[in-house]
Amino acid sequence: MNINDAYLWLKSISGVTNNTIEQIELNNIDIKELINFSNSDIHNLKNINTNIKENIVKYKSLTYLDKIKENLYKNSIEYISICDEKYPSHLKNIHNAPKILFYKGNLNLLKHNINLAMVGSRKCTPYGINCAKSISKKLSDIGINIISGLAIGIDTYSHIGCLEGKSKTIAVIGSPIDNVLPKRNIKLSEKILDNGGLILSEYNVGEAVYPSNYVYRNRILSGISDGVIVIEAAKKSGALITVDYALEQGKNVFSVPGNINSCMSEGCHKIIKEGATLVHNVEDILNEYNISEYSYIENSKKYDNIKLNEKSIEILEIIKDNGILNIDEICDNTKMEVKYVNSILNELVLKDLLIEINNQVYSLNIYINTISGGVSFNGKDIGHSGISCKS
Template sequence: MEKRDAYLWLNSISGISNKTIEIIKDNIANIEDLIYLSDKEIYNFEKLNLKIKENIVKYKSLNFVDSVKDKLNKEKIEYICMEEKGYPKNLKYIHNAPSMLFYKGDISIVNKNISIAMVGSRKATSYGIGCAKSISRGLSNLGINIISGLAIGIDSYAHMGCLEGSGKTIAVLGSPVNNVLPKKNLNLSNKILEDGGLILSDYNINSRVFPSNYANRNRIISGISDGVIVVEAAKKSGALITVDFALDQGKNIFSVPGNINSYMSEGCNKIIKEGAILLNNIEDILSEYEILNKKYKENLEKCDNIDLSKESIQIIDAIKKEGVLHIDEICDNTRMEIKSVNAILSELVLRDVLIEMNNKTYSLNV
């Protein structure tokens, strides 16, 4: 038996967790030999409860392993164990690293380029949506992968923004890969795969979905990433669980500041006070990853070298400074009338200098 199939076999037996597998590995030199041991040898394992031993003996069959593989093949789901070469490098050494991952798509992208996770509220406001899409798109256009959890709200817009750029997006599920949740995002998951992205989970095919799954999967979102961005989060937001994991894993934490009067920004503003990097624009991220600064600056220079009117440059400079601006904020910053601003914005969008997001909110197309 191959090592990967030994992990698959154990992962398919009720009651066996990552911790259990570590105990089993302490009892045997090569995990792939476990299935060939006698019942007596298995019952002699130390620090393993009787029920687990009984289940291992019960399902100690190559036919059982083949049946699990057949189910995965029918669903076109791939699997990889933590000892294989293609397993995500960033994930391998985190606490409670998944012994196995199940996936659809191109898993090689997790070990290519920089990957940034983006998390936030399920009840996203227009401000949060605009920020998520703009930041995700901007990073994606620089070839950075965007990781999120495919949930309603900020997660969804993080994936959507990335799909509009040249990077790839990775969705980490709290359910098995053959049971994409929420169902509302099934089409989005298909688009991720069509674009060459990745859908993955550490939950085996047809596993039951428990509320605790979603907190557990957050360790993978942060674990795969090189840093985590929080866009809109209440004081007790689930997104802050990801932040806790990221801090334990030594990752950079970025936070988009919000309205001090909005409960939706309480979590973001709180973690900024506690040391998260305040995120005004993409350059705040790139300054932490110097390898990408040159490309970003080149894109800004292209924007600067376009032949534009004085008023257009004023508007671009205002957006460049803030990262994302609503048309009303542009009028306030430039002191220009909304009629003139509207006309200039339309021209700049047509010339691919700006991107129009939701509700008349604009960002640079870099």
């Protein structure tokens, strides 16, 4: 049994939480071997609730694991454990990081240069709706992915704004992926996936949904982001829980000010007083990462005269849509032979349009480097407006 399956099996047993798994691991046990333990060995585990031990014994079966995997396959849901190299690095080191994640869509988005979370009230005002949509779209057009929680209100309009832009949006939900909640946002979740986005959850198919799920999912929402933007929030808004997680995780926090007479502005004004960056326009966000919207556009103009053939443009567009791809994935997407793809990739790297992150793994040359403790940005637009095709 591999480690991903071991965590999948264990986390699917009633009563087993992240903390339970950590306690089991403190017994100096290889999780991959636990399913082969005798019943008495499992009952001898220290610091584990007796009922949980009995449940582990009850479901100590590869047949049970196969049924779990079959349910995931039927629902086209994939999974990944904290030990997998594809597990988002931002998330791995947070407190109580989820041992296993379930997802649909493009997991590579979590390796994107900048992903910003946008949160706010479910009972949003027209002002909040306008701010969420416009800020999200502007950031999306610049190349920043938007993360939110798929809830009604600000979350919904943050996703919609990003979909109207050029980038991808990521939804972190508090229910299993086969049971998207709220039901009214099922179509929105489908649009997110159709647009190349990502739906992420720590809950397996068929798991019960509790109100506390939405509190716990906020640590993931902030954990996979590079910063959190609060659009509209009351004094005791759930969005402020995400802010607390973000501060604990060392993330930037931004807040959009509102009407001083509106209770929906009290939470935003509170965190501004406590040090959150006030957002008057998108530049206030970009400045925190030393990104200039103007320089982004200006840099893209340098590449207006680069002439590429249709196959080169096809490869650039596929990498643009997916964020990061290895050469085998590029071949699968383009149906081209590896020798031909390799030649094109080398050419695009030489033209400074692609960067090779590691051995035959490629990304667009839109990158962030830490320099002297700060952050610098260099962007190049590879859209059809910026590249001409040889006739």
